[in-house]
Amino acid sequence: MSDLYRFIHAEKANYPVTLLCRVLHVARSSYYAWREGKAARRRRQAADDALAHEITVLHLASRCTCGVPRIHAELRRLGRRVNRKRIARVMRERDIRGVNRRKYRSLTRPGKKAKLAPDLIGSDFHAERPGIKLVGDITYLPTAEGRLYLACRLDLATREVVGYAMADHHRAELVVDALDMAHGSGATCSPAA
Incomplete structure (x- = not known):
């Protein structure tokens, strides 16, 4: 117009x-x-x-x-x-932009037929002696060369890391390597816990 x-x-x-x-x-x-x-x-x-x-x-x-x-x-x-x-x-x-935070992306997506493991700890994070209760987690660390994944096993009695493994993937073998290191350090978990 x-x-x-x-x-x-x-x-x-x-x-x-x-x-x-x-x-x-x-x-x-x-x-x-x-x-x-x-x-x-x-x-x-x-x-x-x-x-x-x-x-x-x-x-x-x-x-x-x-x-x-x-x-x-x-x-x-x-x-x-x-x-x-x-x-x-x-x-x-004027094409002035702020920095956007990256959106959180979950790494664990259970499949359609995946079965959830039973909760053996039952939210009781107290252990009387070492080697009774072990817990673990996987996280990633952003690096200049890409993501580095870290799996660790923690003894609830001493609160110390008894096993860990790092890799550029988050497949099951990463967790197995952390468990192997925990087993090699003498930390064992009884089947009842």
């Missing part, structure tokens, strides 16, 4: 505005509203440019980590009352 208004504005020296609006099927009041809004659009663009400068300064001060919510909070703390959606629009137009 603004192309039509620009055309009318350019040709109004040659033809009357009424005729141009009638031929182009545009309301004359709409043309005049567009013409009067030109200054307002310029002022709004200047205000957006000033806001973009403030956002850029705050973004660089945060080492390019802050996104819209933090920038909005910081501007409010500094006394600037700006709508959060306007900040989002200005940042989007």
